[in-house]
Amino acid sequence: MEKVSYKFLQYDTVVVGSGAAAYNAVDWLYDLGRRNIALLTEGIRMGTSRNTGSDKQTYYKLSVGFHENDSVYEMAQTLYDGEGVDGSVALAEAANSLRCFYKLANLGVDFPTDEFGVYTGYKTDHDPRQRATSAGPLTSRYMTEALERSVSKKNMPILNELLAFQIYEEDNEIRGIICLNKDKLSDNQLELVVVAANHVIWCTGGPSACYKNVVYPAGHTGMSGTLLDAGVRGVNLQEWQYGLASIKFRWNVSGTYQQVLPRYVSIDKDGVEREFLMDYMSKEEALNLVFLKGYQWPFDASKKDASSRIDLCVYEETAIKGRRVYLDFMNNPAGLEGGFECLSKEAHSYLLKSNALFGTPIERLKHMNPLAIDLYKSHSIDIEKEMLEISVCAQHHNGGILVDANWETSMKGLFAAGEAAGTFGVHRPGGSALNSTQVGSMRAAQHISYTSEEETPDPSLWKVSPDKLAKEIGNSLLSMIGEENNALTVREDLQNAMSCVAAQVRDIKGLSKLRENVEHYRIHFKSLVRVPNIRTLPILLKTYDMIVTQCAVLEAMEQSAALFGSRGSCLVKEEMGGYLPTKSHDKNLRLITRQENGRFTSLTEEVTPVPQKNDWFETIWAEHRTLRQSKQTQ
Template sequence: MSSDKSQPPASAKQDGFETIPQDILDRLTRVDMPSVKDVPPSEETLQVAGETIPVYRCETLVLGSGAAGMRAAVEAKRRGIDVLVASTGLFAGTSACSGSDKQTLYTASTDYKGDNFLKYAQSLCAGGGMNFSTAYVEAVGSIDAIGGLQFMGLPLPHDDRGAILRYQTDHDEAGRATSCGPRTSKLMVKVLFDEANTLGMRILSSCSGIQIVKEKTETGERVVGVLATHRPEKRNPYGFVFLACQDLVIATGGPGELYRDSVYPHHCHGGLGIALEAGIELTNVTESQFGIGTPRTTFPWNLSGTYVQVMPRVYSVDEDGKEHNFLARYYRTTREMVSNTFRKGYQWPFHSTRMLDYGSSLLDLAVFLEQKAGRKVYLDFLRNPDPVNEGETFSLDDLDPDVRAYLENNEALYELPIDRLKRMNPLAIELYRMHGTDLCKEPLEFAMNNQHMNGGILIDDWGKTSLEGCYSVGEAAGSHGVTRPGGAALNSGQVFGKRVAVAIKRSRLQRQPREADTANVTTALSKALETAASFLDPSNGKTTNEVKSEIQARMSDHAGIICSAAEVSAALAAARKLREEVEADGLRVSSPSLVGSAFRWRHMAMVSEAVLTALDHYIQNGGGSRGARAICDDKGTRCPEAKDEDLSRFRFKEELEKDRVEKLVVKRVGDRFPISSLPVDLTPEVTREFFEKGWGPYLIKEG
C-alpha cells in the first residue's frame, strides 16, 4: 500500500480520464472503416490448359492493403499512374488489426525545439544492419509522411500551439513517438482508404498473390504480372486470375504465420515466400522482435506502454489452479521488480543485454520459462504487485526515480493499477472491453510472442528489389535494421510508400511500356494449374494443417528468444527436409477452393528454411546475441542472474561488432538458399543541394 501523501486529492478523480466522453473512446477504438467498391469482373480472359483465366491489367499492382501498401497506391494514383490494389482481406492485416496501448508512429519531432535529422537517422541505424542513407531518408521523409496523414484526417494529438504531443518509446532517447491511441495504424488505413475512394482507386478484394510471373530481358529478368486466387471468381475451379502489370509493389506484411506464439492476426503469411520463389533477395531475416502480448487464441495485442507502466500484479497459475508470484524468484526487491515491470513500457522488445543486471528483459525470460513449465501468466490491474521479500510492501514512494517522475508528471499516483490506467490511458481499457475482457473486473492472460520481422525483402533507398520492376514497402521490406525504435516501422512504410510511387513515375519517363510475352505467361499459368490439380490428389503428402503445425512449433521452440547452435542446426535440417518433402510429394487439400492455402504453406516452408539457414550461418560464424535473440553457449561471456533461480544455462555470446556493419542476404538458387553479405554504410554524408542547382534536375526527373 502506498502512503496517504502519494494520493491525489479527491477532486482530481473528477477530471482527466473520467471526463472523456464515451463517444470519443468509441471513435478511437471502434473504428468504422469506409465501404469499398470492388472491381467488376474482367471481360478479358486467357484460355490455358482448358481453363478460363480472367486477366486484370494495370500499370502498377500493389499486393496488400495495409498502411504501407495504401500509401504507395494513393501516392502513385496521385501521380497519374493506373493502380490496382489486390488484397487478401480488406482491414484484416496487421495494420488494421494489430497495435498496443497507444500504438506508436515514430517521426521527426515538432515538440519544443524540433528535431535534428542526422540524430534521428543515427537512432534508427544505431542497432546495426541498416545503412545511414536509408535511415536519413526515413528521417527526412517523416515530415511529409505525417503531414500527408494529417491532411487526410489522421487525428494526431497536438498542443494549442500546434506541436504534436510526444513520448518515449523502445530504443528512443529523444521522445519522438506520437499516437492516436491503440488503433493508430487502423486509423491510418481508414484515412488512406478514404483518400483512395476519393481518387477512384481500383481495389480487388479477397485476392491473394501466389506466384510472380517474370520474363527475361536484355539485362536479366523483369516482373510482368502476378498469378492470384480471387475468392469470388468462378470461371475456373481454383479462382485463378492473372494480374498483368508493368510494376509490382509487394506490401503484404510480415510472415505472421511463421510462429505458433505470435501476436499477429491469423492468416498473415506475408510476401517473403512469393519473393523467394521468384529469386528475389531477402536480408536481415535473422532479425525479429519478440515481446509480451495477449495470446493469439484470444485477442492478440502488444502489452507495452501504459499496460505495464501502471505496474499491475504479475502472477502465474499452474495446472492445479495455484497462483505463483514467480517474479519474486528473479528480482531482489519489490522496488526492483515493479520498476522493471514499468520499464517494459518503453523497453518492450526482448533484448539479451536487458536480461543482465536484473533489467527489464529478465521479466521476458521469466515469462518464457513459466510458459515452458505449462503455467499461464496474467496481469491483474485490480491489485498491486505482491512483495518480493517478507516484510516488504509495494509503495508508490519506493520506486526508481525515473518511474516515480513519470507517474508524477502524468498525475497518475493512484492507489490501484486500474485507476492509474484509467488516468493515463482509458482507451487501453476500452479496447479490451470491446474484445470481451473487462480489465476493471478480471485479469488478463499474456505470453511471450513473435511480433515483427525486422528483416525482409532487400530494397534500395527507393524501395527497389533485386527483380526489375518490383518494389517492396512496409514490413515485407527488410529495411528496419536490428533494433528500430518502436513505431519506426509505421513511419518507414509511409515514407517508402511515397518513394516507390516517385520511383515508378520517374521510371516511366525513361522507358516505354512493354507488353508481356503471352506465350511466357501461358506457360507459367499452365504449370500453376498442374500444381493446383496435384494438391487435390488424395495420395499426396502432408495436409496444410500438418505443415502449419510443424513449422510453427519448430520456429517457436527453437528460433524464439532463446537459441543455441545445436538447436538451430537441428531445426534447419528438419525445415529443409520438410520443404523437400512438400516440393517432392506435394500438399493435400480437400477442395479446389483451398489450393491458395496450399500455395501459401509451400511458401512458408521456404521462408522457414531461409530464416533458419541465415540464423544458422550467423551463429556458426560466431554471431552473438542482439535484438531478437539470446544465442546461448556454455562458453558465452555474459550470463543473466536471478535472486533464487540458476540461470547459468542461459549464458550467452555477446554480439560481435563486425556483425553490426553487415547485412546477411539470402535467396533461393536451385535447391538451396545460399548466404552472402553486404557491408552496411554508416557514413553520414549529407550534402546541401543549392536551390537553383537542384531545381532543374528535379523538374526533369518529375516530368
C-alpha cells in the same frame, strides 16, 4: 469441364496489399499522374495496419516539438545506429518523415497538438530525442482508413479476394503475378488470375505465419516467401522484435499496461496459482523491472539482466514449464503492501507526475489510460473483472526483402514497402515502422513515376504465354488435393517449433534440426503436403509460403548465431548451457540471404554510412531543376 479456368489482367503498376503502405502507394501513384494502376488484395479488411495497435501506438518522425533541436541527419544516424541498416535508406526515411506525417495529418489522422498547433512528442525505445507521437491505441488503423478514404475518391480499380502467390519474371525483371481468385473457388473449379505488370509494389506485411506465438492479428500471414522463392534477396532475416502480448486477443501489453504495475500470475496444469516473479528476483526488483517494460517493451539481449528479465521469466514459465501466465490488474503485486516508496526514483516520479500513486493497477490504468481498458472490453475481455493471459510473442520483422533507397528489390521493377521490406536491422526506434510504411511506399511510387512512361504490358512477348502458365500452375495445385489433408498440421507443427527454438531464445542444435525438417518439406512439398479440396487451396499456398520463409529465416539465424552470437532480439543458447556472448565487429554489417543452387545461403555485407550531403541551397536547386527537366523529356 476443365477444373482450371483463368483470367488475364494488364496494368502498368500493381500494388499488392491493403494496409497503410499499399493504400499510400496507390494514392501517391495517382497524385503523380498514373492512371493504369490497381490495388490487389487477398481481403480489403485484412492486414496488420488495420487490425493492430498497442496502448499508445507510436508514429516516429523528425521532432518538431517546441524545445527540440533535431535534424534530418541526426534522425538518419539514429536509424543507421540500429546496426545492419543501410545509410541511404535511413536518410530517405528521415528526410521524408515529416512530408509523410503531415500528409496523414491533413487526411484527418488526429495526431495531438497544443492550442498553438505544436506537435509535441515523447521518447520511445532506442530514441535519443522525443520524436514519437501517437493518435492513440489505433494509430495504424486511423492511417489506413484515412488513406483508404483518399483512394476511394479517386475511383481506382481494387482487385479484391485475389491471393497473389507466385511471381513471373524473365531475366530477373518482373513480368507479372499469379493469383488465386478466392471468390471463385468451388468444389469443382478454381480460377487463376494472371496479372501482367511492368511494376509491382509488394506491401503484404511481415511474415507472421513463421511463428505460433505472435501479436499479429489473426488471419494475417504475410507473403514474403513468394518473393524469396522467385530469387529476390532478403536482408537481416534473423532480426525480429519480440515482446509480451495478450493471446486471446492479440495485443501488445506495453506502455501503461506495465507502468501501472500489474501482478504477474502463473497457473500450472493443476490450477495452482502463484505470483511467480519473486521466484527469480526480489519484490522491489520485480516492481521496477515491470515498470520499465512499459517503454522497454521489445525483448533485448543487452537487457537480459534488466527489464528483459521479465520476458525471460514468462518464457521460462510458459515454454519450459508448460504453465499459463496472466496479468492481474485487479490486485496489487507483492511489494506494494507498504506503499510506493519502494519504487525506483524513475517509476515513483512517473506515477507521481501522472497523479497515480494510489489504488490498484486497474484503478491506476482507469485514471491514466481508460482507452486501454475499453480496448479489451471491445473484444469481450474485461480486465476489471478477469486476468489477462499473456506470452512472449513475435511482433515485428526488422528484416525482410532487400530494398534500395527507392524501395526497389533485387528484381527490376519489383518494389517492397511496409514491413515486407527489410529496412531495419538489430533494433529500431519504436514507431519507426509506421514511418517506413509511408516513406517507402511514397519513394517507390515516385521512382516509378519519375523514371518510366506509363504503358500497358505486352504478354505476347513473354517466353511462356499466360494461358499456358495458368494451366501448368493450376494442374500442379490440383495434384496436391487428396485425402491425407495435412497442410494445417504441418503448418502448426513448424510454427510451434519456431516459437520454441527460434524466437527470442535460440537453440543452435534446435535451429539446425528444425532447418533440416523445414527444408525437407520445401523440397518435397508437392509429394508431402495435401489439402482435401479446391476450397482449401489458400491453406496450401500459405503453408508453402511460410515454409519457404522459414527456410530463409532459419538459414540467416544459424549464420547470425555464428557471426554475432547473442544480440538484439535474441539470446543464443550455448551447447553446454548459458548464452553466447555478443561478438563485436569493426564494421557495420548486414546479412544478405538468397537462393543458390536450390538452397538458401547468407553472406555478410558492410552497409553504407549515412550519405554526407551538400545542403547548399543554390546547388540543390540547380540539381533539382536538371532532374525535373530530364524526367519531363522521358
